[in-house]
Amino acid sequence: MSAITVNGLTKEYGDVLANDAVSFEVEVGETFGYLGPNGAGKTTTIRTIMGFQSPTSGTATVLGADVRDEAALVEAKERVGYLPSNPGFDETATGTEILDLHASVKGDSRRAELLDLFDVPVGRKIRGYSTGQKQKLGLVQAFMHDPDLVVMDEPTAGLDPLVQQRFNEFIREETRQGVTVFLSSHVLSEVRRVCDRVGIIRDGRIVTVERVGALLDRSGKFVRLRVANHVDAGEVSLDGAHDVSVKPVDAVAAGAAAGGSGAVASTATELTFTFTGDLNTLVDFVDDFDVLELDIEEAPLEEIFMRFYDDEGVAV
Ligand SMILES: Nc1ncnc2c1ncn2[C@@H]1O[C@H](COP(=O)(O)OP(=O)(O)OP(=O)(O)O)[C@@H](O)[C@H]1O
Structure with a gap:
């Protein structure tokens, strides 16, 4: 019952x-x-x-x-x-x-x-x-x-x-x-x-x-990665990454993320994307960078809606 x-x-x-x-x-x-x-x-x-x-x-x-x-x-x-x-x-x-x-x-x-x-x-x-x-x-x-x-x-x-x-x-x-x-x-x-x-x-x-x-x-993870080097959007090639955004990080924030050691990386870059692939692939991808900060969270509900459902609430 x-x-x-x-x-x-x-x-x-x-x-x-x-x-x-x-x-x-x-x-x-x-x-x-x-x-x-x-x-x-x-x-x-x-x-x-x-x-x-x-x-x-x-x-x-x-x-x-x-x-x-x-x-x-x-x-x-x-x-x-x-x-x-x-x-x-x-x-x-x-x-x-x-x-x-x-x-x-x-x-x-x-x-x-x-x-x-x-x-x-x-x-x-x-x-x-x-x-x-x-x-x-x-x-x-x-x-x-x-x-x-x-x-x-x-x-x-x-x-x-x-x-x-x-x-x-x-x-x-x-x-x-x-x-x-x-x-x-x-x-x-x-x-x-x-x-x-x-x-x-x-x-x-x-x-x-x-x-x-x-x-x-299905909904995947929301990944925010801050790296010390300059990265161009065209360089980001990762199976399972969607809606990739690449932008320079302001120097103060990058220094704080690195532990405030004073080694401020003015070329630091923030990459954000939703990841639905194999987590081992993500780990290999991250390993290629000088990582300042890494957050991996569940995708927010609104993002899941945008990804999987149209405005009528129908699965796409
Ligand atoms: N007594 C009521 N009279 C008129 N409209 C109402 C009444 N109760 C709810 N609504 C409307 O019905 C819709 C659904 O409301 P409901 O409270 O069920 O949503 P909810 O998912 O529980 O929201 P929340 O997470 O904000 O609590 C909303 O548009 C709300 O404004």
């Missing part, structure tokens, strides 16, 4: 078509990333899945319950954890009071363990919480009744890198224990660390649903 099915889901807000025939399935036990730029329609799908608004047309089920069947959905949601984007907690309540209220409805068998992990100042009133602390309280609330499925809208927003890492480890462990996780994000590099599959949405339409590994293989 699928944990979530979304079939032809369409949601219009007046003139705005926020979801346009969105379809995908989330398998039981997988971690599924729902990825898209701001305004793509992620929250719209999530709010519909959670039964907070009705679809204009199409259907969705959560743990087998049709989201249009209120009684069935209420029953299914006892086994669902939910973290909205910007959880709107009562500012005058303490963290403990917020959790107590939630516990009275759904239970809290894992409260102590999760508070230990995410370190929330539960004695304090919410108005004194930082953005990250509110987000951590939301995570405790979403998981403390030991749900089978957890739906999270941008769960890592506002978390510092250390807590993000703890969150990633926690999600991986939850997945090992059989929990199904559905989370949205606008950053591929975040989602890839925890998700098995991703669904990408753009302008309300699903662009692709595929395994993270396959997407990363």
Whole structure:
């Protein structure tokens, strides 16, 4: 059985078509990333899945319950954890009071363990919480009744890198224990660390649903290479390099990149390109230069869109 099915889901807000025939399935036990730029329609799908608004047309089920069947959905949601984007907690309540209220409805068998992990100042009133602390309280609330499925809208927003890492480890462990996780994000590099599959949405339409590994293989790496010597664009010949840009580096920046040793290389050059070839070929290519700086990152989501999809969101 699928944990979530979304079939032809369409949601219009007046003139705005926020979801346009969105379809995908989330398998039981997988971690599924729902990825898209701001305004793509992620929250719209999530709010519909959670039964907070009705679809204009199409259907969705959560743990087998049709989201249009209120009684069935209420029953299914006892086994669902939910973290909205910007959880709107009562500012005058303490963290403990917020959790107590939630516990009275759904239970809290894992409260102590999760508070230990995410370190929330539960004695304090919410108005004194930082953005990250509110987000951590939301995570405790979403998981403390030991749900089978957890739906999270941008769960890592506002978390510092250390807590993000703890969150990633926690999600991986939850997945090992059989929990199904559905989370949205606008950053591929975040989602890839925890998700098995991703669904990408753009302008309300699903662009692709595929395994993270396959997407990363196709999308390649973004490479920024600073070298001490002068390089002409015509000299750059590397299989698998796309959109190569070659430009002189200003002397101060080049000196800083070299460790500020004073050996400023006025002929320094910066090469940037997307690389989809064999990494050993890249290593051999880099080896031919006097390297000042090398960054290799995942290609940004927008770049993936430009490379693989046309303006209509159709694969090219
Ligand atoms: N209640 C609403 N009334 C009118 N338009 C809305 C409403 N909610 C969302 N929209 C519009 O629907 C589109 C999709 O919004 P949605 O919040 O689903 O995107 P998102 O992918 O979650 O964005 P973000 O990453 O910025 O949170 C946007 O154009 C947004 O302005």
